[in-house]
Amino acid sequence: MTGIQIVQSANAVPERVVPNDELNAYMETSDEWISSRTGIKQRHVSTGQTTGDLCTSVAMQLLNQSGWRASTLDFIIVATMSPDYLTPATAAIVQGRIGAQNAFAFDVNAACSGFIYGLSVAEGFLHATGSRGMLIGGEVLSKLVDWHERSTAVLFGDGAAGVLLENKAGGKSAILASDLQTIGNLGNRLTAGYQPVNSVFTTDATDKHQAYFEMDGRAVYKFATHQVPESIERAVQKAGLLVHDIDYFILHQANQRIIDQIARRLSQPSDKFLSNVAHFGNTSAASIPILLDEAIRNGILQRGQVIALSGFGGGLTVGTQIIKY
Amino acid sequence: MTNDEIFSKVQAIIVDQTGEDADKVTLTTNIKQDLDADSLDIFEVINEIEDEFDIKIETEEGIETVSDLVTFVEKQLADKE
Numbered sequence: 001m002t003g004i005q006i007v008q009s010a011n012a013v014p015e016r017v018v019p020n021d022e023l024n025a026y027m028e029t030s031d032e033w034i035s036s037r038t039g040i041k042q043r044h045v046s047t048g049q050t051t052g053d054l055c056t057s058v059a060m061q062l063l064n065q066s067g068w069r070a071s072t073l074d075f076i077i078v079a080t081m082s083p084d085y086l087t088p089a090t091a092a093i094v095q096g097r098i099g100a101q102n103a104f105a106f107d108v109n110a111a112c113s114g115f116i117y118g119l120s121v122a123e124g125f126l127h128a129t130g131s132r133g134m135l136i137g138g139e140v141l142s143k144l145v146d147w148h149e150r151s152t153a154v155l156f157g158d159g160a161a162g163v164l165l166e167n168k169a170g171g172k173s174a175i176l177a178s179d180l181q182t183i184g185n186l187g188n189r190l191t192a193g194y195q196p197v198n199s200v201f202t203t204d205a206t207d208k209h210q211a212y213f214e215m216d217g218r219a220v221y222k223f224a225t226h227q228v229p230e231s232i233e234r235a236v237q238k239a240g241l242l243v244h245d246i247d248y249f250i251l252h253q254a255n256q257r258i259i260d261q262i263a264r265r266l267s268q269p270s271d272k273f274l275s276n277v278a279h280f281g282n283t284s285a286a287s288i289p290i291l292l293d294e295a296i297r298n299g300i301l302q303r304g305q306v307i308a309l310s311g312f313g314g315g316l317t318v319g320t321q322i323i324k325y
Numbered sequence: 326m327t328n329d330e331i332f333s334k335v336q337a338i339i340v341d342q343t344g345e346d347a348d349k350v351t352l353t354t355n356i357k358q359d360l361d362a363d364s365l366d367i368f369e370v371i372n373e374i375e376d377e378f379d380i381k382i383e384t385e386e387g388i389e390t391v392s393d394l395v396t397f398v399e400k401q402l403a404d405k406e
Contacts, residue, residue, distance in 0.1 A: 037365050222372060257365060264341070 004126050004165055005173035006325060008065045009293035011161035012057035013044040013280065020154070027150040034154045035278075039256025043157030043281035045142045052084040052093040054160035055138040059098045062134060062164050070098045074130030076105040077122055079114030079137040079285035081192070081314060082144055083107055090138065103134070111190070112252045112313025114285030116180070119309070119321050123175050126167040136162030137285035144192040146212035155254070156213070157281030161289035172304060173324055177239035179231045180319040186223065189216040190314045220316070224258050227318045228310055229265040235308065235320040243268060246322070247305040250295065252312055253277035253287040274300065284313065301325050326402060331378075331395050338373045339391065342366060352392040370394075378402060 019042045020031035034040055046054075055078050063070055078091040091105035110117035115137040122135045138160030145153045194209035228251065236243050243266050251259055256277050263270045276291050283290060288309055295301045303325060310320040336350045343360050356362050356370070364385075371382050374394065380401040388394055 036363060218368060221368070225372065226376075257369075261369065 003168045003171040003173065004123055004175050005168050005171050006292075006296075006323070007164040007166050008062050009161065009163045009289065009296050010058050010061035010065060011159065011286075011290045011293045012054045012061070013157075013159035013290070014046045014049055014054070016045050016047050017042050018045050023150075023154060026147045027153060029150045029154055037255075037257065038155060039259075039275070039277050040154065040281045041278040044159055046140045046158045049140070049158075050084045051078075051080050051082050051138045051140045051160070052090050052097075054140070054158070055080075055090055055094050055136045055162070056097045058136050058138065058160045058162045059094050059134060062162060063098065066164055068132065068164065070100040071102050072132055073100045073103040073134055074132050075122070075125055076100060076103045076134045077108055077118045077136070078105075079108045079110065079118040079135070080139055081109050081111045081114065081284055082139045082141055086195075091136075094134075094136070100134075110182075110285075110311075110317045110319070111315055112254065112282070112284045112287065113180075113311035113315065113317035113319040115288045116178075116309055116311040116319035116321055117317070118285075119175070120178050120180060120319070122165055123178075126165060131167050133165045134162060135165060135289075136160060137287075137289045138162075139284045139286045141192075141213075141282075141284055144211070144213055149212065151217065152213040152215055155282050157283050159280055159283040159286045159290055161286055161293045163289060163292070176241070176306070176322040176324055177235045178319070178321045179235040179238065181227065181231060181317070183223070183227075183316045183318075186219065186316045187314075189219040189223070189316060190214075192314070220313075221255070221258060223316055224254065224312045224318075225261040225265065227316075228258075228262050228312050228320075231312075231318045231320045232262075232266060232308055232310055235310075235322045239306075239322040241306065241322065245306055246272065246308045248295065248301065249273045249308045249310065250288055250291050251310045252282075252284075253280065253291060254282045254313065285311075287311075328395060328399060331398050331402075332391070334377055335374060335391060335394050335398065338377060339370055342370050342373060350391060352390070352395065354391045355389055356391065356394075357389065374398060380405070
């Protein structure tokens with residue numbers, strides 16, 4: 001057991017809110033159809049802010065709230081599947097902008113499980129050498145969405161949120177257990193952002209891969225509703241707990257129906273499953289920290305409570321962290 | 326497994342997924358129309374049935390009533406043996 005504590009949390013989402021009805025202007029869909037099948041009512045969409053901009057805003061808030069100087073950070077990790085560039089990493093952009101000159105910085109891409117995978121990586125560093133780290137999940141998915149494709153466009157939103165982590169001797173908070181799984185042979189069920197090979201040496205100019213989101217919704221739904229409960233059960237067992245010992249479940253916010261189904265499969269009351277998918281849609285790696293931050297700010301989460309964080313999505317990836325907040 | 330046993334398991338799954346009363350879910354019930362289920366409800370019911378009986382249901386075509394589901398499950402179970 002480690003004494004790693006979530007010291008502060010913060011979020012930054014674009015101001016522009018797009019309600020379901022507004023999507024009618026770009027595709028044939030309806031609020032009734034979207035909300036009954038997904039629980040999503042609106043999403044925040046960037047009008048120009050990049051993932052790096054949103055993550056920097058989160059980082060500045062985290063420093064202000066904690067009073068930590070940027071120079072005391074040992075590392076910055078950003079979980080994202082929609083970085084500004086392939087290089088520099090989004091985390092390096094944040095590091096430069098906030099002046100965290102002593103922090104090494106890099107991105108983690110595990111799609112919607114990114115924050116969970118990132119937490120595992122951060123835990124390793126905090127254990128080994130460091131004492132203070134920053135972990136942010138940030139996405140501008142609107143640039144990866146075909147805004148005329150109703151089967152995917154209605155699902156996604158933009159945003160970022162993150163936490164400051166500290167390894168405290170004798171602290172009561174802890175990361176109790178984790179479970180990370182990847183099922184790469186199902187990777188083609190959910191893809192976005194294909195990078196075409198397009199050089200002077202390319203022999204075949206016809207490349208059928210899509211730059212925009214493509215998803216086999218039913219396969220992903222099935223994957224999530226089966227794999228997430230199993231991942232939570234494995235992590236809970238590693239922590240030496242039972243599922244009903246978990247005070248709150250903070251799952252990746254992809255679809256309310258998936259969350260409800262997971263609650264049912266775990267035989268847990270739905271009010272233990274926090275949700276804000278109605279307001280933000282699916283923000284991939286940002287969804288778990290946005291919900292975590294909201295729960296902390298609203299006073300729902302209290303120190304000492306045991307929380308299960310669980311992500312699932314592209315890769316396909318699934319991951320759970322059991323933490324004592 | 327008898328048809329009655331298959332029916333009662335299928336009925337329990339539909340009741341659990343749709344929140345309908347058990348007496349409203351009979352063999353002649355049309356899942357879409359009588360239970361006001363959308364395509365995702367039916368998909369969820371089929372997912373649960375696949376897990377419960379350890380079978381694969383590749384398509385929802387031809388499945389309208391509870392009786393259709395029971396017959397489908399019965400056939401799949403017979404093919405497995």
